Amino acid sequence: MIEDIVKACRSYRRFHQEQWIEPRTLRELVNLGRLSASAANLQPLKYIISSDPNLNARIYPTLAWAGYLRPWIGPDEGERPSAYIIILGDTEIAKNFGCDHGIAAQSIVLGAAEKGIGGCMIGSIERDRLREVLSIPVRYEILLVLALGYPKEKVVLEDVGPDGDIKYYRDAQDVHHVPKRTLDEIILAENG
Numbered sequence: 001m002i003e004d005i006v007k008a009c010r011s012y013r014r015f016h017q018e019q020w021i022e023p024r025t026l027r028e029l030v031n032l033g034r035l036s037a038s039a040a041n042l043q044p045l046k047y048i049i050s051s052d053p054n055l056n057a058r059i060y061p062t063l064a065w066a067g068y069l070r071p072w073i074g075p076d077e078g079e080r081p082s083a084y085i086i087i088l089g090d091t092e093i094a095k096n097f098g099c100d101h102g103i104a105a106q107s108i109v110l111g112a113a114e115k116g117i118g119g120c121m122i123g124s125i126e127r128d129r130l131r132e133v134l135s136i137p138v139r140y141e142i143l144l145v146l147a148l149g150y151p152k153e154k155v156v157l158e159d160v161g162p163d164g165d166i167k168y169y170r171d172a173q174d175v176h177h178v179p180k181r182t183l184d185e186i187i188l189a190e191n192g
């Protein structure tokens with residue numbers, strides 16, 4: 001059921017780094033982005049994929065992880081992503097990319113979840129540094145990075161409590177909790 005996959009499709013930030021993800025699998029995932037909706041059907045998104053451990057080691061330091069979990073600053077060596085998909089916007093096709101990259105990213109992480117692969121969308125990127133690492137021409141805007149791997153942590157959803165706090169947190173057992181606003185809070189009007 002779609003609801004089960006959406007529930008399973010959490011942001012994971014610790015992985016079994018040694019479990020390699022084949023480039024072929026990344027291509028299959030990018031294909032889900034390719035088939036997704038695009039404003040005016042312009043399809044301005046382009047992708048760079050990496051499952052190369054040496055390149056991954058150079059991509060990792062350009063990303064910022066889980067602001068609410070400070071002083072934790074990201075996964076240790078051995079728990080880092082085994083693959084990345086970098087979503088780029090081709091400025092020769094469009095000047096702004098609207099929701100396209102969000103839609104493509106969600107298709108990709110849902111497809112990953114179906115394969116047991118976890119991921120985290122990362123928007124907090126040292127873009128100049130990443131551009132240098134991947135030799136990305138200025139023509140392409142760096143939109144989002146998808147960090148992927150086989151999850152090594154448990155993530156649970158819960159309702160936002162009466163204090164309204166939406167910050168995710170880790171408990172004493174190292175389980176990652178993600179508060180979600182309730183349906184009653186977010187549906188402002190129910191007609192029909």
Ligand SMILES: Cc1cc2nc3c(=O)[nH]c(=O)nc-3n(C[C@H](O)[C@H](O)[C@H](O)COP(=O)(O)O)c2cc1C
Nearest residue numbers: 009010011064065066067120121122123124168178
């Ligand atoms: C557009 C976007 C950008 C994000 N950027 C980051 C990021 O830079 N670093 C990070 O650790 N998580 C990032 N996330 C993940 C969110 O923190 C995560 O979606 C949120 O905590 C809810 O958890 P969930 O995805 O399991 O529902 C981003 C998510 C989205 C949708």
